[in-house]
Amino acid sequence: MVHGLGNKIGEGGCAEVFEWEDGSKIIKLAKPNTIPAALQAELHHCRTAWSCGLPVPRPYDLVDVGGRSGAVFERIYGEPIMKRFVERAVEQSRLQQPMDIMDDYIDAKITAQLFHQIHSHSVANMPSQRENIRNDISRAQYLTEAEKAAVIAELDELPIRQQLCHGDPNPGNILLRDNDAVIIDWNNASIGNPEADLAEYVIMIRYAILPPHLPNEASVLLDATRETCITLFMEEYERLSGIRYADVEPWILPMAARKLVADGIFEEEKCLLINEIRRRLHIC
Template sequence: MKIGELLGIGNTARVYRWGKTEVIKLFYDQNFAVMEAKNAELINSLMLRAPKYGGLVDYEGKKGLIYERIDGPTMLWNIEPSEESMFYNARLMANLQYEIHQVKNKLLPNLKPEITHKINHSQEISNHDKQIITDILASLPDGNSICHYDFHPDNIIMSPNGPIIIDWLNLLAGNPEADVTRTSMMIQSDSLPPNAPGWLMHRESRELFNKEYVSEYIRLTGMNDEFLEEWMIPTLAVRIDEMQGEYRQEIIDKLQTRLKKQDEVDEGN
């Protein structure tokens, strides 16, 4: 079978039509294809809001994943430039993420070890700072909730049958606080997708969306927002090597600002 129309381009893969009812996701890095294939099998077994997985195939020397084709815009493009629309979708996103976190599973916690490994192998963080960051991470609570760890409006397809969540490459098991902090960080970032919708171009809109999203998640769980600051330093640290150019520098600057504040707090104590 030949691939069809190009449907999407991401940081790790391209997605094409595959027959009448499916898509094929072709990865640039073949190791990522194998990783996501394992995650896709797990996600389907847990009956999460995700496209049905059809298997791992070889196509012209590349590994591809076959998925059910889901029609509809992503939430990112479904949001209108109004407070009502932003608030509605921010609350919906929090509810969808909360739903993921409530799914029972038998996974062993791996979020903290995976983050620790990536931080320790970063070339952008000094050994001194790595020690501080990993010590902070070690002090944070474990968990074994399903964490998407790339959960944002462009990974939620608003299909006729309801929201469907895509791109499970980063799937981890851990504390949901880490997952929410990661999402909050990405929403507030200046790193925007190509041809981003108008509302996303305005920092005030992103901050408004983030505030409503976090408030709704806290309402659902009864948590307070202190966890955001507790998890933000390791969350920023692991994000650095995922970014390039000015967006990488943005993350580095935010990390250094928080490390400096942390050092001042430690000296005060």
């Protein structure tokens, strides 16, 4: 065991997560498919968010552990929103409670408040959201070159803003600690349009296919409440910011195309996204 390295507590597409030192910190160790610069960028993005006073893990340093690059962060002891959603679904099924589709099962309002807090900041020395989106669309293997060009043309027509954006509004990245939300995983952060974050959240809720290891009750509840979750999310965000669903709608096309290069989504979900992209291109 490397000195300071504790138990493994998580894993993503690009890194493994371990306890670090006394347990008050975690370290993300890069997998072979991840270059050290990616962890350095995530650390920088998190430092930027931390300096804005946003609810994020305190960032520490980039270190080398047995030849692997690692980024050290504060350990957040909290309950992921996605975990709470699954537990609610199982409990409701166990108790055979009737489903109220207007209940905020996935904490959409808390998520909207958190993202409005993030989007209220404009900072320097961050990647361009628009360039990131354009580059990802160009790499999407499931679309023809003509389709990619058409999506990018639609993207280029959208207004430009310069707000801090997280880039991965996944319920699994939001932890609830003492009833306050903390957001982790800042590797995709950038400066750009809040509408892009919002569109990605809408796409995620509308089309997500849950992993097969999760209880079936979670998929049943999500399928029954997808559009209600989106409505609750957008109503709360509009109340705080004035940005409406109609402002987000034009961003669905480029963000769906971008998501085709994301790690960790199933082929079934990619097929749903491709169908939605082609439907919108045909309408255009």
